[in-house]
Amino acid sequence: MIAIYHKWLDTFPxxxxxxxxAKEYFRTLPxxxxxxxxxxxTGLATAKLQTESSLIEVLTKFTKDLxxxxxxxxxxxxxxxxxxxxxxxxxxxxxxxxxxxxxVSDFSKGEKGYLKILKTWLANExxxxxxITPLIAQxxxxxxxxxxxxxxxxxxxxxxxxxxxxxxxxxxxxxxVIEHFKILTEKNSRNGKPFLTTEQxxxxxxxxxxxxxxxxxxxxxxxxxxxxxxxxxxxTFYELAVTQYSDPNKKRTISALYQKTLAIDGAKIRSFTxxxxxxxxxxxxxxxxxxxxxxxxxxxxxxxx
Numbered sequence: 001m002i003a004i005y006h007k008w009l010d011t012f013p014x015x016x017x018x019x020x021x022a023k024e025y026f027r028t029l030p031x032x033x034x035x036x037x038x039x040x041x042t043g044l045a046t047a048k049l050q051t052e053s054s055l056i057e058v059l060t061k062f063t064k065d066l067x068x069x070x071x072x073x074x075x076x077x078x079x080x081x082x083x084x085x086x087x088x089x090x091x092x093x094x095x096x097x098x099x100x101x102x103x104v105s106d107f108s109k110g111e112k113g114y115l116k117i118l119k120t121w122l123a124n125e126x127x128x129x130x131x132i133t134p135l136i137a138q139x140x141x142x143x144x145x146x147x148x149x150x151x152x153x154x155x156x157x158x159x160x161x162x163x164x165x166x167x168x169x170x171x172x173x174x175x176x177v178i179e180h181f182k183i184l185t186e187k188n189s190r191n192g193k194p195f196l197t198t199e200q201x202x203x204x205x206x207x208x209x210x211x212x213x214x215x216x217x218x219x220x221x222x223x224x225x226x227x228x229x230x231x232x233x234x235x236t237f238y239e240l241a242v243t244q245y246s247d248p249n250k251k252r253t254i255s256a257l258y259q260k261t262l263a264i265d266g267a268k269i270r271s272f273t274x275x276x277x278x279x280x281x282x283x284x285x286x287x288x289x290x291x292x293x294x295x296x297x298x299x300x301x302x303x304x305x
Contacts, residue, residue, distance in 0.1 A: 005029045007105060184196040203216050217261065218262055
């Protein structure tokens with residue numbers, strides 16, 4: 001009896017992931033055949049013991065019950081089988097193990113019943129995962145491909161724009177423009193996303209520098225406290241144009257560039273028609289004038305006295 005039970009334990013594919021935990025429930029031999037009967041008068045309990053044939057029937061039922069609880073398609077959908085290649089290896093190993101056990105062990109006619117069930121079930125599982133594994137790989141690759149293609153297309157589009165003539169200021173190469181503004185796609189706003197995506201940068205370049213009004217107006221991702229950084233890119237572009245390319249552009253023209261080509265949430269963004277340094281200088285001059293006025297008033301009051 002014990003040998004029959006241990007043979008089943010050794011044959012059943014408990015090493016497959018979804019059966020591993022179940023093995024703990026089958027450590028004890030089901031020696032009783034049916035429930036225990038208790039005699040209240042004698043205080044004794046009686047039970048019918050398993051015979052070899054009844055035990056094999058029980059083991060066959062165990063086999064069917066365990067296998068019936070496995071729904072591979074559902075497990076795949078729920079993500080409980082993530083590595084289908086490893087799972088195929090486990091199935092092949094268990095199938096090989098059963099064949100080896102069958103070669104070196106003696107199985108009765110009844111035992112061959114559950115053995116046949118196991119071999120058929122394993123063959124079916126192997127075929128299913130053999131068929132579906134390449135399809136899963138293709139599906140996963142297909143989901144990545146559009147993103148890869150989009151990135152390639154965007155990169156190619158930027159390369160095309162680099163070779164085009166700057167319609168906003170023809171003396172400044174588009175390559176210089178792209179290099180100056182691409183930081184907006186590399187630096188993140190406070191929400192962890194870039195100020196502009198690469199696609200939005202392309203639309204900005206098309207609208208602002210290539211005069212393509214059909215291009216969408218990009219919406220900038222920034223908070224109110226970050227507008228200074230964003231606008232400073234346009235001011236430094238103005239300085240770049242003036243100092244390195246002797247561009248006669250006035251600051252208000254550059255200011256209009258971002259106002260007409262970009263969609264920015266929030267209140268009106270202040271114009272940078274005056275740089276921060278100029279503002280500071282003017283503020284200092286005003287302060288000096290106030291001090292001078294105060295001193296003159298003091299002198300006049302002393303003379304009056």
